[in-house]
Structure formats: structure tokens, C-alpha cells
Amino acid sequence: MFKTIFKIISVLLLLIALYAAYNYKLVKRVYHSITLFDEGVIVQNFQNMADIVDVRVLEPAALPYQWPQRLDYQLIDTFNFKDSLFKVNEYFDHTKTEGFMVIHNDTLIFEEYYNDLEPDETHISWSVAKSFVSTMLGILHDEGKYQLMDPVTKYLPELKGTGYDGVPIKYILQMSSGVGYDEDYGDFNSDINRFGRAFAAGSPLIDFTKSLKRAREPGTYNHYVSIDTQVLGFLIKKLSGKSVTAFMKERIWEPMGMEYRGEWIVDNTGMEMVLGGLNASLRDFAKLGLLYLNEGQFNGKQIVSAEWVKMATTPDAPHLMPDQTELSSNHHGYGFQWWIPQHDEGDFFAVGIYNQFIYVQPSKGLVITKLSANHHFKKQRQITKDIHLAMFKAFARDFENEEILIEE
Numbered sequence: 332m333f334k335t336i337f338k339i340i341s342v343l344l345l346l347i348a349l350y351a352a353y354n355y356k357l358v359k360r361v362y363h364s365i366t367l368f369d370e371g372v373i374v375q376n377f378q379n380m381a382d383i384v385d386v387r388v389l390e391p392a393a394l395p396y397q398w399p400q401r402l403d404y405q406l407i408d409t410f411n412f413k414d415s416l417f418k419v420n421e422y423f424d425h426t427k428t429e430g431f432m433v434i435h436n437d438t439l440i441f442e443e444y445y446n447d448l449e450p451d452e453t454h455i456s457w458s459v460a461k462s463f464v465s466t467m468l469g470i471l472h473d474e475g476k477y478q479l480m481d482p483v484t485k486y487l488p489e490l491k492g493t494g495y496d497g498v499p500i501k502y503i504l505q506m507s508s509g510v511g512y513d514e515d516y517g518d519f520n521s522d523i524n525r526f527g528r529a530f531a532a533g534s535p536l537i538d539f540t541k542s543l544k545r546a547r548e549p550g551t552y553n554h555y556v557s558i559d560t561q562v563l564g565f566l567i568k569k570l571s572g573k574s575v576t577a578f579m580k581e582r583i584w585e586p587m588g589m590e591y592r593g594e595w596i597v598d599n600t601g602m603e604m605v606l607g608g609l610n611a612s613l614r615d616f617a618k619l620g621l622l623y624l625n626e627g628q629f630n631g632k633q634i635v636s637a638e639w640v641k642m643a644t645t646p647d648a649p650h651l652m653p654d655q656t657e658l659s660s661n662h663h664g665y666g667f668q669w670w671i672p673q674h675d676e677g678d679f680f681a682v683g684i685y686n687q688f689i690y691v692q693p694s695k696g697l698v699i700t701k702l703s704a705n706h707h708f709k710k711q712r713q714i715t716k717d718i719h720l721a722m723f724k725a726f727a728r729d730f731e732n733e734e735i736l737i738e739e
Contacts, residue, residue: 367383368706373685373706374429377429377454378429378448378452380596380608385599387601391590392590395588395590395591396588396590396630399439400439401439401440402439402442404433404435404440406419406433406441407725407729408420410722412717417718417722425707426705426719427445428445428703429445429447429704430444430613430702431443431701432617432699433698433699434697444613446704450612450614451590452591453591453592453593453610454612454687454702456608456610457683457685458560458607458682459607459609459616460606460609461560461606461607462668463579463609464563464605465504465563465667465669466634466643467567468500468667469627469640469643469667470583471567471570473639476570476571477566479504480501482496482497482498482500483500483503483566487562487565487566490541493540494543494544494545495540495543500563500566501550503562505665506554506555506556506559506665507549507550507554508554508559508562509545509546509549509550509551509552510559511543512543512556514555514556516684516708526539526558530598533599536598536604537602540565550648552658552659552660553655553660554659554660555660561605563668574603575605579595582634586634587622590615591611591612593610593612594611595610596609617698619681620698622634623669624691624696624698643667643669644667645671646671651665653673653674653675666679678690678694680720684712685704685706686701688723690720692727695727699726
């Protein structure tokens, strides 16, 4: 009897081993999806996503842009948030900061790396990628390829009968699609975590998108749905006739002189995970902030129109304004894949989970970029966003002191 049981177990183990051998890539993806955010490996994972999942590469620009530098700015020591005093260096440590950069008046004045990140290395953007997607949609809009109030199913008929059927593109840009979706990273059974598991198991992005249903009237409520951005990615591919990577390389990466390699995570059909799958260097992420600071111009080139930049960073309906808690699931405002903070001072920001940021304060000529691997994020999600914004606003106020302003 014992020998029979032993043989059965041995056969089962052999079958498991054979399955793992023939499906090594799948097993690897599933394993990393489970352990991706574990404290001991999160930093390494965020800096090496191309070793974990499939990617499509953005080669460095032929003529890399390097802005003027004057690296003599000293960071402030402390800042306040809700009557509590925070030490900047301690908060950097707490959030496992990997890169921090400050640009003032188009001049690089502070650049530091931590936790083994190097200037030429890529780092996962998470939802900061959404603001790059907005820029690509802006370029296509400037070219007259679509109108904002066109229903997305005019161009993506495969989404008819889903939650996106008939939804205007503008509402999808504004995270107001009306599609039901739970973006709680702390809930194992939430839609965003269900999506992550499906992606790791090899399910095409379009299949998950088609599974979503309508929950509200489109254009009436601001509800953050990452799959909205994925729909915009499908739209970019359809309107441009190219992969998202190829279009981005041609219209953003090359003309903006991106200095280092970038990567888009792709599914098993080759479709880019545009809702958060861009990997790039700290310097190249910062260039998007500089583009929007300068109203769509970069190094003398108009990449996207000033009109688009204005629309993308300006809430234009009650449910998109900051502090509209009855009309929004967020207390910050929203534009076209860009956030507008509470106590709006003309500033705006891109943000990704685990504390990735591009913060722009036009009145101070300021762009702040931060890359992190904050393993506390799931427990402290919203508060970490708000504390970071308090810190960035403190940096901006520091530039009211004329003694530290950089002379042109």
C-alpha cells in the first residue's frame, strides 16, 4: 500500500515538474505576481521588470537631450502635514526612495539615487504611464484623428456590448466612463488584483477589458478605473496604425531626446499594458513633466499642443473638481490622465502606486520626479499620496525665497 501511494506521489511530482519545465515563463510570471511587492524583493523587482515579464523596447533617442545643470540646490530639511512635522530624509527612507530629481526653470538642480538605482537603469512607472498615454492621445487629437465626444466604439467595435459601449472618449480620459471597477490594492478579490492575476496567467488584456460592465451613467462620476487607460491604449493602436511602442518612439521618445532605454510591458499578444507598464529612467520620466511645464514644447519642438496640455490639466466638470466627495471616489481633482491636487495652486501631478510621482508647479517653473518602492503602500495608500503632495508643495514654497532661485 505504501509503495503504491509513493508511486502515485512520485508520478504527480513528475507531472508537476514537467508542466513547470514546459511552462517556465508562465510559472515565473505567476510566482513574481505573488511576490512582486514583498519587502525583501520589491526594490529589485521594480528595477528589473524586464527580467520578470515580456517587454517591448524603446531604444534611446539618436540625439539624447541633456538639460543645463547646476546641482547646488539643498533640499529642505522638514515639512508639515496635518500638524505633524516630517523630516525629508527620514521620509525618503521610509518610502524606499530610489530616485529624486528637481528641475527649476529648465535647469537640473538636484539629482540623487538610492537603493542601488543607477541613472541609466529603468524603473517601473505604474500609473505615471497614464500621463504618457494622455500625451499620445493629445498628439492624435491635434492631428484630427478623432473628436473627444466620439464614442470609443466608433473605433473599437469589439467593445460593443461591454461597459464601454457608446462611452465618449473624453469621459474615458477623465476616468468617468461609468464602468464598474474596484481598484483596492489591499483587497485580494478586488478587480485590480483580479486583473493582475489574469495578466500573470497569460490572459490577453482585451479579454479582461471585455468582462467589465456599466455601473453608472458615463460622464457623471469620477471613479478611477485603470482599465479606462487600457482602452485608450487600444485606441492609440487603432488610430495610429502602429503599436503603442512604435508610435511613442516616433512621436515622443525620439523628438524629446530620451536618454536611455525604455520598455513597455506587453501581454501574450504583444499589446502594451499601458495602464501602468512603462519602464524608464528617472531623467526620462522627468522630461514629461518638463514638456507639460512648457505647454507642450520640448527643446524648441511642439510635441503636443498647448491646448491639449491645458485641457489635460484642468478639471472641466463638477465631478472632476477637488473635494467633490459626493461626485468622486477621490478627493483630488482630475483632468485627462493627470491629477489636480486639493488646494489647487495651478499645480498638477502624475502618480503611480508605491509612490512614483511627476509633480509640476508652473508658477514656480518646477518639476519634481520621484521613484520609490514603498512596501508600506498597501496599508498607507492614500495617506502616502497626500504626504508626498505636502512635501512637494513645501519644496515649491521654498522657491519663494529669492536667495535660492537659480539665475537665468
